[in-house]
Amino acid sequence: MPTSRAIAPAPEPSPRAVKDHLLKYVYGGFLLLSGLVACVAFLAIRQIDRAESAADWVNHTHATLYEIDNLGNALLSGDTMVRLYATAGDAHDLAAAREALGPIEEHFATAQALTRDDPAAREALEKLAAGIAARLAFIRELAAARTAGNPAEITRLLAADALLPSVREQRRSLSVVRDALFAQLSERDRAAFRAAQTTRWLVGLGVGVNVLLLAGMAWLIRDDLAARRRLTAALRDANAGLEERVRERTRELSAANDLLTTENMERKWSFQSQEHQLRYNQLIVNSVNDLVFVLTKALNVTRINAAVRQATGADDQAILTQPLAQVVRLRLRDAEPTVEPFRQALADGRELRDLPALLTTSHGAVLPARASLVPLRDRDKVVGGVLIVQLHPTAANAHA
Numbered sequence: 001m002p003t004s005r006a007i008a009p010a011p012e013p014s015p016r017a018v019k020d021h022l023l024k025y026v027y028g029g030f031l032l033l034s035g036l037v038a039c040v041a042f043l044a045i046r047q048i049d050r051a052e053s054a055a056d057w058v059n060h061t062h063a064t065l066y067e068i069d070n071l072g073n074a075l076l077s078g079d080t081m082v083r084l085y086a087t088a089g090d091a092h093d094l095a096a097a098r099e100a101l102g103p104i105e106e107h108f109a110t111a112q113a114l115t116r117d118d119p120a121a122r123e124a125l126e127k128l129a130a131g132i133a134a135r136l137a138f139i140r141e142l143a144a145a146r147t148a149g150n151p152a153e154i155t156r157l158l159a160a161d162a163l164l165p166s167v168r169e170q171r172r173s174l175s176v177v178r179d180a181l182f183a184q185l186s187e188r189d190r191a192a193f194r195a196a197q198t199t200r201w202l203v204g205l206g207v208g209v210n211v212l213l214l215a216g217m218a219w220l221i222r223d224d225l226a227a228r229r230r231l232t233a234a235l236r237d238a239n240a241g242l243e244e245r246v247r248e249r250t251r252e253l254s255a256a257n258d259l260l261t262t263e264n265m266e267r268k269w270s271f272q273s274q275e276h277q278l279r280y281n282q283l284i285v286n287s288v289n290d291l292v293f294v295l296t297k298a299l300n301v302t303r304i305n306a307a308v309r310q311a312t313g314a315d316d317q318a319i320l321t322q323p324l325a326q327v328v329r330l331r332l333r334d335a336e337p338t339v340e341p342f343r344q345a346l347a348d349g350r351e352l353r354d355l356p357a358l359l360t361t362s363h364g365a366v367l368p369a370r371a372s373l374v375p376l377r378d379r380d381k382v383v384g385g386v387l388i389v390q391l392h393p394t395a396a397n398a399h400a
Contacts, residue, residue, distance in 0.1 A: 047198075
């Protein structure tokens with residue numbers, strides 16, 4: 001039975017439920033910001049490492065250039081001072097030559113060590129090594145000949161010097177190495193400038209994107225706050241008129257409940273009346289002396305009266321749901337007893353009146369009788385039939 005139930009007003013949204021939508025965007029924005037900051041920091045650190053590596057390379061290259069310049073200057077100064085000493089014999093020129101030539105081997109060794117990672121420069125220095133060694137040997141021999149006062153040896157050495165690589169040629173070879181190193185420095189400077197520009201653009205882009213993301217999150221927060229205010233106002237307006245609708249709906253449900261209660265009572269009385277009528281009908285059928293069988297269209301027995309039980313000597317279980325042919329059959333002239341006329345009559349929806357029949361008892365006795373069949377209809381559709389059997393008076397007396 002339905003009962004009335006009041007409808008509760010819509011609850012206000014909880015702060016947690018309202019914030020969930022906003023928090024997703026805020027967390028996502030901060031994660032994206034963190035990712036961008038991490039990328040910018042990674043690129044900046046990598047560029048700093050590259051800049052430090054480039055600075056070390058530049059310092060290394062400048063040190064190489066310094067040693068090559070010192071090597072060329074020492075060769076030129078030592079050769080010049082020795083030639084002046086050979087010509088004038090001034091001891092000051094010899095001292096200046098020795099001072100200039102003293103560190104030349106150190107400069108050369110240092111330059112070779114500094115260019116061990118540069119194959120082109122290392123190969124150029126190796127080609128100059130023999131010429132420099134020959135030039136140093138010539139300078140030493142010329143100084144020794146002048147110190148010994150041997151003009152003929154000086155003349156021979158000067159004549160033989162024409163066959164050796166000149167100091168100018170050696171300096172020119174050193175200048176080639178020097179120019180190559182300066183070209184590498186220029187290329188490294190351009191690469192460093194491009195890298196610095198790229199870093200500036202990346203940092204600027206990262207800062208710009210971060211600013212845009214922060215502005216977007218600020219707009220989202222502002223829009224969400226406005227939406228929550230609109231939602232709160234809408235819920236407040238909805239709840240304001242909800243109470244009246246709840247009371248109206250409660251009255252409707254109460255009236256419907258009363259109506260259903262009345263209908264249920266009437267239906268209950270109707271069912272009770274039908275049950276009483278069925279019981280009265282059963283009492284009436286049982287009071288009839290004729291045998292009454294209620295049949296389906298398939299000629300199965302579904303109900304019998306007390307006269308059937310008395311005439312056949314069988315209980316309900318032995319007859320109900322059994323084929324009619326086990327109990328009653330028509331006795332046609334010059335034909336075997338059968339129930340087919342009953343089946344055909346139910347199929348056609350017609351009655352059979354006072355036909356000769358045979359009744360078989362539970363003891364196997366066959367009694368003569370007369371049978372009548374009346375079809376049962378439900379909305380003009382045959383759903384079964386009622387078979388009324390009257391025993392022959394002599395058979396009834398004998399059976400009694």
